[in-house]
Amino acid sequence: MREFPHLSSPLTIKGITFRNRIIAAPIGFVWPDPYSSMPDPHTIFNHEDRARGGAAIVTLGETAVSRNRAMRRSDGDVLVPDENRLIYPAQAWLKLTDAILRHGAIPNIQLFHAGANTSPKWIGGKNPIGPDSFVNEFGAQVEAMDEDMM
Numbered sequence: 001m002r003e004f005p006h007l008s009s010p011l012t013i014k015g016i017t018f019r020n021r022i023i024a025a026p027i028g029f030v031w032p033d034p035y036s037s038m039p040d041p042h043t044i045f046n047h048e049d050r051a052r053g054g055a056a057i058v059t060l061g062e063t064a065v066s067r068n069r070a071m072r073r074s075d076g077d078v079l080v081p082d083e084n085r086l087i088y089p090a091q092a093w094l095k096l097t098d099a100i101l102r103h104g105a106i107p108n109i110q111l112f113h114a115g116a117n118t119s120p121k122w123i124g125g126k127n128p129i130g131p132d133s134f135v136n137e138f139g140a141q142v143e144a145m146d147e148d149m150m
Contacts, residue, residue: 006021007020007021007022008020008022009021016106018056018057018106019056019104019105020054020055020056021056022055022056023055023057023059023108024047024051024055024057024058024059026060026061026062026110027046027061039060039092039093039095040092043060044092044095044096044099047060047096047099047100047107048099048100048102048103050100050105051100051101051102051103051104051105052103055105056105056106057105057106057107057108058100058105058106058108059108059109059110060096060107060108060110061110062110062112063110063111063112064111064112064113064114065111065113114128115128115130115131116128116130116131116132116134116136117130117136117137118136118138118140119138119140120138127140127141127142127143128140128142128143129142129143129144129145129149130142130143130144130145131144131145132144
């Protein structure tokens with residue numbers, strides 16, 4: 001068996017000390033509420049369990065940056081912070097990060113934006129946006145982003 005002498009050693013990077021060098025990578029399942037706007041108790045427990053297991057960093061996977069042209073699909077497996085419902089979702093997100101921090105791990109998030117690879121039906125009938133203008137695999141006209149959109 002190969003040995004990794006530094007795996008369980010703390011590491012400090014730019015003032016943040018990680019208790020070891022183990023990262024709980026983003027996983028493909030989350031349980032958002034029916035509106036896909038915040039983590040529910042199952043999601044919180046799952047990520048807390050990963051922190052309790054000893055990882056230094058626990059990453060929440062595929063979290064859309066916005067409902068506005070960000071979604072890839074509506075099957076509920078992507079979390080989307082809802083800009084229109086900020087108070088309660090903020091409390092749920094804080095519960096998630098607190099659950100991770102409680103066990104000495106650092107919360108992390110994998111940001112997601114479907115960009116040109118979405119269908120108008122998932123983003124309120126709007127055209128998708130991307131680096132160039134073209135027709136995507138769903139037959140939707142992708143709008144080229146300008147600097148302001150980026």
